[in-house]
Amino acid sequence: MYYTGCDVHDKITQLQHMDADGSLGLFMEVATSKEGFSQFLDKLDAPTIITLEASGQYWWLSQFLESHPKVKQVNVVDPRRCRKLSEELSVVCGYGRAKNDRIDAEMQAELSRRGLAPTIHVPTPEQLRDRTLNRHRFSLVGQRTRIIRQIQGLLKMLGISISISKLINDPRSQKQVLEALPDYALLIVLNLLTQISVVEKQIEKTETMLDEVLPLSNPQIEILISHPGIATVLSRTIKTEILDIKYFAAYKYLVSYSGLAPIIQESAGKKSTIKLNRFCNYYLKYAFIAAAHGARYHPRYKRKYEQDEKKHGPIIAKLNLARRIAKTIYWMLTRQQPFTE
Structure with missing residues (x-):
């Protein structure tokens, strides 16, 4: 059984290979890309268990590695729990409190070798699509709420009291409020109202797609x-x-x-x-x-x-x-x- 630890960064990745006894083997620094990982895996004689943290690029990497013939298993681990375990494990392995990219990669492999890797569940493409869409809608609604609060705070400071729904949907009330605003406040409110209109259209499109992938009949x-x-x-x-x-x-x-x-x-x-x-x-x-x-x-x-x-x-x-x-x-x-x- 062979193990490989990955310390993944945006542009480069350090990979440390070891055998079942913990003896260190090939170490390489490659580009964080399919070509870079393939360059490392092509040098291996037998399939390996790869361990990497759930960083920003973990999903596409796990999907690519699982389909590679030189990869037996992919362990995606929780970064926070893995960090604590690696700190203590590095002391056991004789590194003390020293820390660098090569040691981090070795500790990833060592965690899997000892059966201590705190793995997480990697979403399937469909699960990732559904979750990302729903979170995007969540973010858009938050943006709309923040914009509304900005308008409310500005109007309140100027002594104008009107509900946001009336300001947006009632042209007559909107005209009266805008005419009463000074030039700088008029510019800000018009910009914010335009942003609300754009965000609401984005929310509508997102909800339409959510209705297709996650219908109420699910x-x-x-x-x-x-x-x-x-x-x-x-x-x-x-x-x-x-x-x-x-x-x-x-x-x-x-x-x-x-x-x-x-x-x-x-x-x-x-x-x-x-x-x-x-x-x-x-x-x-x-x-x-x-x-x-x-x-x-x-x-x-x-x-x-x-x-x-x-x-x-x-x-x-x-x-x-x-x-x-x-x-x-x-x-x-x-x-x-x-x-x-």
């Missing part, structure tokens, strides 16, 4: 929409971010991946401040919290939510409900069953 979308507080947008977000529920061996891993599992640090019987893990999937975290907001008064959740709200306050109560919803969603998708009260 079996998983139908199951998710059956849950209270979850409609089209949240159901697509949950589906595209989970990718496949089989990736999670238990519901607690979905809760942790969503950033809803509290971190408790305890020593000598004393507990520090309880907080949530910031290393998580923020899109999934948003979806579950938004679903909790919409489902907090549903008969199934109302009693427990009100108890938590009275005891801990509305924020903690909503986070507790989001965790329960994540657990419910896990079992709904695992069993392929819609929500039942």
